[in-house]
Amino acid sequence: MSDAKTTREDEGQPGNFVADRVRADLAADAKQGRLVTRFPPEPNGYLHIGHAKSICLNFGLAALAPQGQCNLRFDDTNPEVESPEYVEAIRRDIRWLGFDWGDNEFYASDYFQQLYDWAEQLVEKGLAYVDSRSLEEIRETRGDFHRPGVDSPHRDRSVAENLDLLRKMKAGELPEGSAVLRAKIDMQSKDLKLRDPLMYRIKKVHHHRTGDAWNIYPMYDWAHGQSDAIEGVTYSVCSLEFVNHRPLYNWFLKALEIPNPPEQIEFGRLNLSYTVLSKRKLLQLVEEKHVAGWDDPRMPTVAGMRRRGFTPESIRAFADRIGVSKNDGVVDVGHLEYALREHLNETSPRVMGVLRPLELVITNWPEGKVFEAELDNLPGNESAGTRKVPFGGRVFVEQDDFLEEAPKKWWRLAPGNEVRLRGAALVTVNEVVKDDAGQVVQLKCTWDPASEGGNAADGRKVRGTIHWVSAEHAVDAEVRLYDRLFADEDPSKDFLDALNPDSLEVLTGCKLEPSVGAMEPGTRVQLERIGYFVTDSEDHQPGGPAVLNRTITLKDSWAKLAKKMGVGGK
RNA sequence: UCCGGUGUCGUCCAAUGGCAGGACAGCGGACUUUGAAUCCGCGAAUCAUGGUUCGAAUCCAUGCGCCGGAGCCA
Numbered sequence: 001m002s003d004a005k006t007t008r009e010d011e012g013q014p015g016n017f018v019a020d021r022v023r024a025d026l027a028a029d030a031k032q033g034r035l036v037t038r039f040p041p042e043p044n045g046y047l048h049i050g051h052a053k054s055i056c057l058n059f060g061l062a063a064l065a066p067q068g069q070c071n072l073r074f075d076d077t078n079p080e081v082e083s084p085e086y087v088e089a090i091r092r093d094i095r096w097l098g099f100d101w102g103d104n105e106f107y108a109s110d111y112f113q114q115l116y117d118w119a120e121q122l123v124e125k126g127l128a129y130v131d132s133r134s135l136e137e138i139r140e141t142r143g144d145f146h147r148p149g150v151d152s153p154h155r156d157r158s159v160a161e162n163l164d165l166l167r168k169m170k171a172g173e174l175p176e177g178s179a180v181l182r183a184k185i186d187m188q189s190k191d192l193k194l195r196d197p198l199m200y201r202i203k204k205v206h207h208h209r210t211g212d213a214w215n216i217y218p219m220y221d222w223a224h225g226q227s228d229a230i231e232g233v234t235y236s237v238c239s240l241e242f243v244n245h246r247p248l249y250n251w252f253l254k255a256l257e258i259p260n261p262p263e264q265i266e267f268g269r270l271n272l273s274y275t276v277l278s279k280r281k282l283l284q285l286v287e288e289k290h291v292a293g294w295d296d297p298r299m300p301t302v303a304g305m306r307r308r309g310f311t312p313e314s315i316r317a318f319a320d321r322i323g324v325s326k327n328d329g330v331v332d333v334g335h336l337e338y339a340l341r342e343h344l345n346e347t348s349p350r351v352m353g354v355l356r357p358l359e360l361v362i363t364n365w366p367e368g369k370v371f372e373a374e375l376d377n378l379p380g381n382e383s384a385g386t387r388k389v390p391f392g393g394r395v396f397v398e399q400d401d402f403l404e405e406a407p408k409k410w411w412r413l414a415p416g417n418e419v420r421l422r423g424a425a426l427v428t429v430n431e432v433v434k435d436d437a438g439q440v441v442q443l444k445c446t447w448d449p450a451s452e453g454g455n456a457a458d459g460r461k462v463r464g465t466i467h468w469v470s471a472e473h474a475v476d477a478e479v480r481l482y483d484r485l486f487a488d489e490d491p492s493k494d495f496l497d498a499l500n501p502d503s504l505e506v507l508t509g510c511k512l513e514p515s516v517g518a519m520e521p522g523t524r525v526q527l528e529r530i531g532y533f534v535t536d537s538e539d540h541q542p543g544g545p546a547v548l549n550r551t552i553t554l555k556d557s558w559a560k561l562a563k564k565m566g567v568g569g570k
Numbered sequence: 571u572c573c574g575g576u577g578u579c580g581u582c583c584a585a586u587g588g589c590a591g592g593a594c595a596g597c598g599g600a601c602u603u604u605g606a607a608u609c610c611g612c613g614a615a616u617c618a619u620g621g622u623u624c625g626a627a628u629c630c631a632u633g634c635g636c637c638g639g640a641g642c643c644a
Contacts, residue, residue: 015584042644078643135642144640145572180642190573192640201642220644243575244639266575268637273581279644321593323583325576328637332581335594345607352604380607411605422603454603465603529604558605 016324018057018237018265022064031234032260035068037061038233039094039101040224042075043086043208045279046294046301047093049315049336050270056319057267058237059099071104071231077223079207087208089294093302098312104231108223109209111230115218116170118226118256119181119199123162127255128199129155130165132179141187142195149187149195169202172215176202181216185251193248197221225249228262236262239269240328270322271330274484275300276495290499291485297549298485298503308482309524309534309551314343333484340552344524344532349377352389352422352467353512353527353548355479357396359471360413360443362427365393370472371452373423389513391424395468396511398530402443404432407567411464413443419464422528426451426462467528475517477546479533481505510548518542530554 025031037058041051062068072094076082094101122128131138131152143149157165166181168174181200189195199222204215228236236249243266253261270277276285277300285291285299294301297308305315318339322331352375371391378384397413406414413419418428431444450457454465483503491498516525522537531553540547 020586040644044644075644081643138642139640142640147572147640149640177642192573195640198642203642217642219642224644240575241638242644244573246574268576321582323593325583327576327582329582332594335582338594341606350604375603379604409605420603424603462603464605467604526604526606529606531606554604554606556605561605 016057016267017326018235018267018324019061019064021265022061022235025234026065033067034232034234034260035062035065036071036231036233037069037235037237038071038073038228038231040073040075040227040238041090042078042081043083043090044078044081045086045283046089046299046303048277048282048299048301049272049275049305050277050300052097052302052315053270053319053322053324054237054239055094055097055099056316057324061235061237069104070099070101071106071233072101073106073108073227073231075220075224075227076107076109076207076209077218077220078203079205079217080203082208084208089303093306096306096312097302097315106227106231107209108218108227109207111223111227112210112214112218114230115223115226116216119222120163120166122183122199122255123166123181124159125255126159126184128181128183129157129162130169130179131155131182131196132165135177138180138198142192143187145192149189151187152182152196155184155187155196166200169200169216170214172204174202176204178202183222183248183252183255185248191244191247193221193244194251197248221245221248222252225252225262225264226256226258229253229256229258233262236264238264238266240266240326241269242266266326267324268326268328271328272300272336273330273333273489274486274491275333276486276491281495284496285485290496297480297482300485307534307537307549309344309532309549310340311343311347311524314340317343330490337552341532341555344526344551346378346381348524348526348532349384350375350379350528351513351516351525352469353477353479353510353516353530353533354396354398354467354469354474355481355507355510355527355530356399357469357509357511358399358402358440358443360395360397360427360445360468362393362395362425362445362447363430364446364449367393369393370470371424373453375423387515389423389515390470390473391421391468392470392472394471395421396471396474397421397443397466397468399440401466402429402440404440407562407565409561409565412466413464417464418448418462419466420451420454420462421468422465423454424452424468425454426456467530469511469513471511473514474511475514475546476508477510477512477516477548478539479507479510479548479550480536481507481550512546512548516548517546524551526554 039058059070062070131154141150180198182196185194187195200216203217246264249264295303295307318336372388374386402413425447427445427447433442435441485503486498487500488498521540523535532551533548536547
């Protein structure tokens with residue numbers, strides 16, 4: 001809530017080269033007052049953080065003017081790999097991210113007839129022809145980076161013959177693979193995309209929206225720009241790998257004499273360290289069960305991040321902050337984590353929970369006494385109020401918060417070390433109880449009866465403050481500790497080998513503050529001194545089993561210090 | 571090797587011929603009933619070479635690096 005942040009958000013207009021261009025066009029009224037963008041997913045996989053960047057960009061651009069509009073268009077031109085399940089998931093994820101496309105939901109398949117009519121037009125103009133050769137022959141005669149292509153023997157078929165053949169393709173009278181429709185451009189072009197690109201291929205495949213109406217389906221290049229044109233899109237924003245397609249994009253629009261054609265603008269798609277963002281790889285992780293599904297909390301999918309406990313705000317802030325450019329860089333995942341912690345810190349109520357319990361008994365605690373500690377729900381934000389947490393003479397503390405031999409600068413539990421149990425009492429360990437194996441199983445302490453609430457009556461300073469949960473009142477929980485899915489900063493090559501073997505640790509018998517047991521699924525909290533958690537959307541039930549997912553740890557400067565000093569402990 | 575894109579602190583993004591700036595990360599300190607947050611401070615970059623210019627990250631030339639392109643995928 002600092003002024004600095006407020007200022008940043010007020011300035012919040014996207015400052016990037018695409019927005020600059022849109023603003024310039026707006027100022028010059030270069031687009032007849034129109035401002036239309038679109039987000040065009042293919043429904044063949046779940047949306048991921050890279051898509052989120054694109055969504056933020058496209059909806060953000062549309063928000064640059066009151067008349068701005070961002071369409072959701074499903075690019076469903078390849079029915080073999082697409083399905084309604086993905087359509088649903090995509091809609092859900094965009095909505096969750098906080099964007100609204102209103103009535104502007106479209107499908108490339110809605111335009112199949114228009115596309116086909118246009119194709120016949122191009123044939124009639126002598127700008128397209130049916131090539132009746134095999135895939136192999138077409139590939140071989142396309143040439144390569146060094147050799148020009150060779151004209152197809154069918155390149156100069158008559159308009160009548162082409163039309164007849166195209167209609168036969170459409171009618172399903174020709175077998176798959178026997179013919180394609182090609183744009184007649186230039187087999188000698190240095191730009192391979194312009195060497196008579198394919199417009200239609202025969203696929204006798206059921207489409208999830210058009211059923212069996214079509215035996216031919218348009219290729220991306222033939223469908224995309226024309227779909228943009230039909231929708232009146234002004235800026236067709238796509239990622240860098242499509243730069244090579246722009247001449248073709250423009251060629252089709254020109255050949256069809258589309259007035260005020262859409263304009264393709266490319267930007268660098270997101271790459272994130274310790275993450276893979278390729279649909280193929282994500283699909284493989286799901287299908288081979290390296291993760292539990294598309295919404296596994298370790299996945300960089302929007303669904304996974306949601307289940308992990310991310311907030312839409314943090315994802316949007318991340319997208320704003322990394323900016324948009326034509327550089328093909330790799331954003332350190334630390335940027336994302338920072339945005340996450342930043343928002344969670346402002347919004348997640350604090351509760352206490354002990355992941356690996358160690359019993360602590362206060363030997364001089366009055367028999368039967370229960371003290372109600374009053375703690376801030378959101379320190380620094382009084383409007384969030386306080387809560388009462390019961391404290392008895394027997395509590396659980398974190399095993400990591402006790403060290404029998406305290407290193408330098410260790411302010412937590414150790415024999416003879418006075419420590420504050422947050423909001424409750426000052427205690428000192430007198431006796432360490434071990435089992436036969438030598439494991440510490442209990443700490444016997446005394447407390448300063450004048451320290452109720454956690455402050456010493458004489459004002460002496462106690463540096464260490466630790467969290468606790470009353471044994472008598474604790475709620476048992478399962479806690480899933482998620483970590484990065486990949487151990488390598490760049491997992492792109494052998495990504496399966498790069499999987500982090502410790503990306504999930506499931507803890508049972510964790511002890512939580514009683515209030516957590518009543519929480520609804522999908523509730524975010526901070527477990528003080530540990531990290532941010534969310535009650536699992538599938539497995540947590542209020543009053544039933546408590547299941548928490550760790551969203552992200554708190555920053556841990558002790559761990560850093562300890563590492564530097566070469567000592568153990570948390 | 572051909573075509574296209576792109577080179578600015580460790581990372582991401584600005585600077586649109588006029589003081590190279592911000593964020594993240596790092597480091598140091600203050601504060602702290604979360605070793606969190608917050609606050610203060612520090613270090614850190616124009617791919618190279620030549621040219622134009624009073625002045626170049628920016629314009630020109632040459633070279634180099636990285637990314638993409640030869641699917642009936644999107």
